[in-house]
Amino acid sequence: MRETVKETAEVAQTMEDRVELLVERVRSGEVRALARAISLVENESPLARPLLSACFPFTGQALRIGLTGAPGAGKSTLVDRLSRLFRERRQTVGIVAVDPTSPYTGGAILGDRVRMKEDLSDSGLFVRSMATRGALGGLARTTADVASVIDASGKDLILIETVGVGQDEVDIVRLADLTLVVLVPGMGDDVQSLKAGILEIADIFVLNKSDREGADRLEMEVRAMQSLSGVHGSWVPPLVRTVATTGEGIAELAAAIDQARAWLAVEGRLEERRKASWRRRIEEMLQYELLRELRRQGLTDADLDAHAARVAAKSENPYEVAPRFVAQALRGDGARGEEIDEEIHGED
Ligand SMILES: Nc1nc2c(ncn2[C@@H]2O[C@H](COP(=O)(O)OP(=O)(O)OP(=O)(O)O)[C@@H](O)[C@H]2O)c(=O)[nH]1
């Protein structure tokens, strides 16, 4: 009954009022409102941008911790353990798990392996698994925005789990304040085969499954490699051995996180990181907004396909087409494919 009244009222309100109301509910800790707000962001609803804009003033409080590592390294188990420990300390926690989606089948490869379970009795813990459907603006951007909404809900910590396989994942961890790279023994030359980018962003190395054979060797390899990097200035990424399934080493890992947090808190280091992250994000936002504006002016996927076909056939020059699109978007006079065709091909 109450819900019906509320919803009827919502429909009658302007978009701004609806967004404002939703943000209020998110901030008051209403789990359903938070889930709904995230869905709006994930689905790129027209409400997403005003919603994110309204959330923005309330963000920046949470510490964002990214966890990355090979499939099955134990990231979810670690996140589960860590979040329980943080909750015991009365810290509120948000969890975002990014499941990679096969670009070929559109199905989640690892979807059912996420082990974190939302404790429904605990309002201080919020878990969201992101289905990655190859959204328009890129996975990293959507993940950042989802984290912002959770941030606005007042969580102290946000744990972002992502499988470290490609550039997208590097981008995702780059939006974290602090990055944990999870390694496991017995995966052959796995230290060597790890992407350089992933290693550079590691603030803490977690050697999980250290109950397995090869943990000593892995530790030696990481230490050897570490001495070559030194990208973090005065911070030497510690190496923490864990057995996520039993909880061994989790207290040490939390202590390492505390130390990293303390290190970040001085000399404007956290601000510096966030500034770098925003620099990238603003650029991405500009790209996204430009494409959005072109689409709003009528540019369709079919138009883009047609241009791609002509460019591939060498009958059109992309270095002429792209700047013309941009110029038209800025003039706001409609960047339809045909108009550009006319401009390019009309005279002959
Ligand atoms: N022996 C051992 N097994 C572990 C440990 N940590 C996790 N596992 C097991 O490893 C498997 C994968 O764990 P997950 O936590 O799902 O790993 P993940 O990295 O989140 O996996 P994806 O999200 O699918 O990439 C599970 O069967 C866990 O029980 C550990 O420290 N030791």
Ligand SMILES: [Mg+2]
């Ligand atoms: Mg997982």
